[in-house]
Amino acid sequence: xxxxAPTTKVNLTEVAANRKRGGxxxxxxxxxxVGCTSGxxxxxxxxxxxxxxxxxxxxxxxxxxxxxGELSITLDGEPVALGPGDSLLVPIGVRHRLVNTGQxxxxxxxxLSPLAPRPELGHVDTETPLVAGGTNPDVGGxx
Numbered sequence: 054x055x056x057x058a059p060t061t062k063v064n065l066t067e068v069a070a071n072r073k074r075g076g077x078x079x080x081x082x083x084x085x086x087v088g089c090t091s092g093x094x095x096x097x098x099x100x101x102x103x104x105x106x107x108x109x110x111x112x113x114x115x116x117x118x119x120x121x122g123e124l125s126i127t128l129d130g131e132p133v134a135l136g137p138g139d140s141l142l143v144p145i146g147v148r149h150r151l152v153n154t155g156q157x158x159x160x161x162x163x164x165l166s167p168l169a170p171r172p173e174l175g176h177v178d179t180e181t182p183l184v185a186g187g188t189n190p191d192v193g194g195x196x
Contacts, residue, residue, distance in 0.1 A: 060087070061082075061087045061089075063081045063082060063086050063087060064081075065079055065081060065096060067081075068080060068081055068086065068095070071187075071188070071189070071190040072183070072184055072187065073182045073183065073184045073187030073188065073189065073190075074105045074106045074108060074178070074182050074183060074184075074187075075099070075103055075104050075105045075106055075182075075183045076097050076098060076099040076100075076103055076104070076105050076151075077096075077097065077098040077099075078095065078096075078097050078105075078190060079095045079096050079097075080093055080094070080095040080190045080191070080192055081094065081095040081096065082094050082095065083095075083191075083192040083193055083194070084168070084192060084193035084194035085191055085192055085193025085194070086193070090168070090194075091166055091167060091168065092113065092164055092165050092166030092167060092168055093164070093165055093166075093168070093192045094162070094163055094164035094165065095162075095163060095190075096160065096161065096162055096163070097151070097159075097160070097161040097162075097163060098158055098159065098160055098161075099122070099124070099151070099152075099153035099158065099159045099161075100153060100158050101153050101155060101156055101157065101158070102152075102153060103152075103153050104150065104151060104152040104153065105150065105151040105152075106150060106178065106180040106181065106182050106183060107127070107148050107149065107150035107178075107179045107180035108148070108149070108150075108176050108177060108178050108179055108180070109146055109147060109148045109149065109176075109177050109179060110143070110145060110146070110165060110169075110175060110176060110177075111145065111146055111169070111174065111175075111177055112145065112167065112168070112169040112170065112174065112175065113145060113165040113166055113167060113168065113169060113175060114142060114143065114144055114145055114165065114166060115142070115143040115149070115163060115164070115165045116140065116141075116142055116143075116163060116164045116165075116166075117135075117140065117141045117142075117143065117151075117161055117162075117163050118139070118140045118141075118161065118162045118163070119135045119136060119137055119138065119139045119140075119159065119160075119161055120137065120160040120161065120162060121137055121157065121158070121159060121160040122136075122137070122153055122155045122157055122158060122159025122160060122161075123135070123136050123153070123154050123155030123156075123159065124136075124151055124152060124153055124154060124155070124159050124161070125151075125152045125154045126141065126143075126149055126150065126151045126152075127148075127149060127150045128143065128147050128148070128149055129147055129148050129149075130148070134154075148179050150180065168192075168194050171194075172189070172191070172192050172193065172194055173189070175189070175192070176189055
């Protein structure tokens with residue numbers, strides 16, 4: 054007996070950008086997009102000087118990998134320089150803010166795991182988001 058696996062491939066152009074906290078954040082793999090159950094991930098593009106406002110994840114670790122560009126991330130107020138090929142773990146509950154300090158658009162791939170008990174509990178803003186009234190990325194999952 055053969056079974057057909059569900060489609061688990063998502064192209065970046067198939068998902069809308071979320072700009073609430075800054076940059077172009079696209080959630081490609083999530084409970085909503087592919088039915089996964091352990092986390093979610095996607096990409097971030099930041100233009101020179103652009104930033105993602107400070108926030109934390111009370112239930113999830115965040116894994117970041119810089120594909121292109123020069124960035125600075127603050128972890129509980131401590132700066133860390135990041136460049137192409139660098140990977141970084143943001144532990145659960147650590148405030149973080151990411152800034153493109155370079156001259157080109159930065160590209161970052163990220164993954165968060167485990168999922169929060171409910172999607173609305175996944176992010177805590179510690180700085181006012183750039184888009185007033187903006188919505189969080191829709192990762193889906195238990196409601």
